[in-house]
Amino acid sequence: MAEAIEFKNKRVLILDDDLGMRNTMRLILGTFGVTNTYLAATANEAVRRIQQESYDIILSDYFLGAGRDGQQFLEELRHNKLIKLSTVFVMITAERVYEKVVSAVELAPDDYLIKPFSGEQLRARLERTLIKKAAFAPVYALIESGELREALRACDGLMAEHPKYAIDFIRLKGDLCLTLCDYAEAEKVYRQVLETRAVPWARMGFGKALFMQDKFEQAEEIFLDVVEVSSQYLEAYDWLANAHEAVGNGAAAQAALAAAVEKAPNTLPRQRKLGDVARRNGDLDTAEKAYSTVVQNGKYSYFRRPDDYADLGGVMAEKGNFNEALSLMGEARRQFNHSPEASMCAAVMESIIHKKSGNDEDAQAALAEALQWQEDSKPEISNAMKLNLVNACYQSGREDAGNSIVSDLIRNNHEDKALMQQAERTFEALGRRDFGKNLIENSAMEIIQLNNQAVRKAQQGDLAGAITMLRDAATRLPDNLQIVLNAAHALLVFIDKNGWDQDLMADAKRYLEKGNAKDPSHPKLAKLNAMYQDVAKKYGSTR
Amino acid sequence: MTDQPPSVELAALLAGNIHEVKNLLGQLFLALDEASVTAQTECPKLAQRLTAMRLTGRRVHDRLLHILTVYKAESGFFAANLDAYDPAETIEDLVQEARSLAGMHLSIAGQSLSPASWYFDRYLVESALTNALHNSLRYAATRISLSARAEDGYLVLSVEDDGPGFPAQMLEGGVLPLHNGEKGSTGLGLFFSRTAAAAHKNRDKAGFVKIENGGTLGGAVFSLWLP
Numbered sequence: 001m002a003e004a005i006e007f008k009n010k011r012v013l014i015l016d017d018d019l020g021m022r023n024t025m026r027l028i029l030g031t032f033g034v035t036n037t038y039l040a041a042t043a044n045e046a047v048r049r050i051q052q053e054s055y056d057i058i059l060s061d062y063f064l065g066a067g068r069d070g071q072q073f074l075e076e077l078r079h080n081k082l083i084k085l086s087t088v089f090v091m092i093t094a095e096r097v098y099e100k101v102v103s104a105v106e107l108a109p110d111d112y113l114i115k116p117f118s119g120e121q122l123r124a125r126l127e128r129t130l131i132k133k134a135a136f137a138p139v140y141a142l143i144e145s146g147e148l149r150e151a152l153r154a155c156d157g158l159m160a161e162h163p164k165y166a167i168d169f170i171r172l173k174g175d176l177c178l179t180l181c182d183y184a185e186a187e188k189v190y191r192q193v194l195e196t197r198a199v200p201w202a203r204m205g206f207g208k209a210l211f212m213q214d215k216f217e218q219a220e221e222i223f224l225d226v227v228e229v230s231s232q233y234l235e236a237y238d239w240l241a242n243a244h245e246a247v248g249n250g251a252a253a254q255a256a257l258a259a260a261v262e263k264a265p266n267t268l269p270r271q272r273k274l275g276d277v278a279r280r281n282g283d284l285d286t287a288e289k290a291y292s293t294v295v296q297n298g299k300y301s302y303f304r305r306p307d308d309y310a311d312l313g314g315v316m317a318e319k320g321n322f323n324e325a326l327s328l329m330g331e332a333r334r335q336f337n338h339s340p341e342a343s344m345c346a347a348v349m350e351s352i353i354h355k356k357s358g359n360d361e362d363a364q365a366a367l368a369e370a371l372q373w374q375e376d377s378k379p380e381i382s383n384a385m386k387l388n389l390v391n392a393c394y395q396s397g398r399e400d401a402g403n404s405i406v407s408d409l410i411r412n413n414h415e416d417k418a419l420m421q422q423a424e425r426t427f428e429a430l431g432r433r434d435f436g437k438n439l440i441e442n443s444a445m446e447i448i449q450l451n452n453q454a455v456r457k458a459q460q461g462d463l464a465g466a467i468t469m470l471r472d473a474a475t476r477l478p479d480n481l482q483i484v485l486n487a488a489h490a491l492l493v494f495i496d497k498n499g500w501d502q503d504l505m506a507d508a509k510r511y512l513e514k515g516n517a518k519d520p521s522h523p524k525l526a527k528l529n530a531m532y533q534d535v536a537k538k539y540g541s542t543r
Numbered sequence: 544m545t546d547q548p549p550s551v552e553l554a555a556l557l558a559g560n561i562h563e564v565k566n567l568l569g570q571l572f573l574a575l576d577e578a579s580v581t582a583q584t585e586c587p588k589l590a591q592r593l594t595a596m597r598l599t600g601r602r603v604h605d606r607l608l609h610i611l612t613v614y615k616a617e618s619g620f621f622a623a624n625l626d627a628y629d630p631a632e633t634i635e636d637l638v639q640e641a642r643s644l645a646g647m648h649l650s651i652a653g654q655s656l657s658p659a660s661w662y663f664d665r666y667l668v669e670s671a672l673t674n675a676l677h678n679s680l681r682y683a684a685t686r687i688s689l690s691a692r693a694e695d696g697y698l699v700l701s702v703e704d705d706g707p708g709f710p711a712q713m714l715e716g717g718v719l720p721l722h723n724g725e726k727g728s729t730g731l732g733l734f735f736s737r738t739a740a741a742a743h744k745n746r747d748k749a750g751f752v753k754i755e756n757g758g759t760l761g762g763a764v765f766s767l768w769l770p
Contacts, residue, residue: 094565128632197745
């Protein structure tokens, strides 16, 4: 028997759309000593509660009504880092859907219970999960403070201490290697598991490690195999689609995503992706259907975005349904309470829609509104939205604004190949392929040269010179993560070599925070975060 | 209105309703469990009656699960979701379940001599074992034993009792009577366990169920063999 766990001080959140079940759960938790129970009937209510206070245990039903499910809820919590790694998340599910729950490879709940279950079963599951979390606590602490290298090293020691969780530690090691971009090592870790048993999560990890090493054909084969053997592993379809796209097979990518969407229509990021791929493939009907699901289901979600309306409106306009598209933009403005971001996005799309319908005057007016928003409140809009703005500018003859926005966009994202392709497609659609290509290449080249110059300086031993250049560039191009992170890298190397410097270290930290905020999964970030920790430790500073 | 071919639709409709009934049972189980915990301190006699009611509830659920299994197996939905679990925990859970449902006259023992982890579908395995356990709870005289061990490259999970054992007809393995009125056995329980066991595959091996009489306690022995 495992050592007894004290439930009295645990804060438990119960999420279930059924009032009877919520109350029954509260009563049954009471029988083993839980006194701090909190109830939520909807995912949004639960998210609000979690943002305000933290919970030790979250018990969520899979069915939440209104087009939401417990898996989406969990994904939102994890993606937005609303719960700690130590928080216990247990999914409660009917037998009918339990395959879906156990098939969530990447963002699996800590455990699940299938209805009907007994109070004793619930107690035992919670107790074991809490004990297991305690064994992982040291690694979780390291991960949460960004010390991923240390976390990876700690796994081996803890594994020896807790042989019972060996498989779980190996799984975590694989995840960490992938996050640290140590793909060859990840490949090794997963291969080791696969030698004993072909478990789907290990095959997935193996496939990802191959994919990230650009071994697309091999990865494609693995993902095909996972999909064939475990058709419920929906994440495998996403990666299969990535692999298909990487080898240039857009139709197969769309088919893979469509298959997954059919099984789980509520997973909005995947619907979004299906819409994107279908639109690129010229299949406007499929794109419209996918985007429309995102807009409809997203209404209930805390994490909806104006972009979803823009995508749908764009496709409607491409199909010639201008009035429908315009009224959707009106809805977008209302849905987001006329926020600057939503208003700007809607204005951009309205300009494009009016132009397409032959109404030049209204197109001009809408574009003027969008540019006014940009100037007045500078709302953060996505890169895709910026390209829509560029499109609107050129269509309504605002050359200068278009040139400056697109150059700025490319200078800040010169490494984002997908975005550059998208930008090229935008110019192609405008019938200005060569003009666009030129503009894009020049903007990118400017940054590449700057970066190369800095790197050359560093290689020639002029680390200080390199730092000056990169810090200037980082100030000018705050959104270019390559520049910002290279600046951080150079600073850290400099400090490591030449000794502690409070100001430089503060700048390095600021750059890394920028990266952590903007793109937590940037391939260089984990490495640099780890390096920052090492340097800080070396000079005896604690963050 | 046009005539519809009823068979497939009907099966799906029934399956859907069984799921709903299972959800309701879920609430009932928890409510009964809570009532039984409360009764233990306030009214021990009632607690005993609640224990019997809880076992009946479990058996209702077992039956529903068996019917669903036939539906799933026929429509090709039946698959095992393997992951690594600790067999000792499975035995622990079963012992707890047995103790919470056993009358005063029964003593329950559990033993695990298996490796620290094994790949299996926890839900299927627990469902098959609890079904066997619910039977033992009805037929055992004084003792039930639950155990896990490794043998011949298989994980063997067993439920044994000191009751009268399986009827000869069942042991012979031939055609099971679809319904033998008196005991209410439909043979579906064994069908479920066999389907669940067989869904566990490892390379060229598949899981299976062994039923026999004798064992360490002299009564029924139900074993699940998982590769």
